[in-house]
Amino acid sequence: MLADYVVDNDSLVKELREKCRVLDDMEWETLEQMCESTYGNFVSRLQGICPTLTKQELHLCILIKLRFSNTQMSEIFGVSVSSVSQKKFRLKKHLSDSLEGGLPEEMTLDRWVAEF
Secondary structure: OHHHHHHHOOHHHHHHHHOOOOOOHHHHHHHHHHHHHHOOOHHHHHHHHOOOOOHHHHHHHHHHHOOOOHHHHHHHHOOOHHHHHHHHHHHHHHHHHHOOOOOOOOOOHHHHHHHO
């Protein structure tokens, strides 16, 4: 709960929750560093279990971890909501292929990332 409080009070996250927009490289770096420090090396742990994650897949995981909706993510990525759903589907398959035993079929990507 404390981590969620810290995230929700971050100025960039607050700004994005009010009005989503495409982010520049420095803003992605800020979000990545925040996830790293707030969620126990979240980004490093993700890259450790799946070193082949692309930058865009990593960004998607960060936004899921920060509890952005598909609609908000679509605005941040500058794509349609259906494209976000497709990205999530592909990311779940990529992660499942990388994890020993894969992801359980009934486990959603959002839940897995939230619990990771």
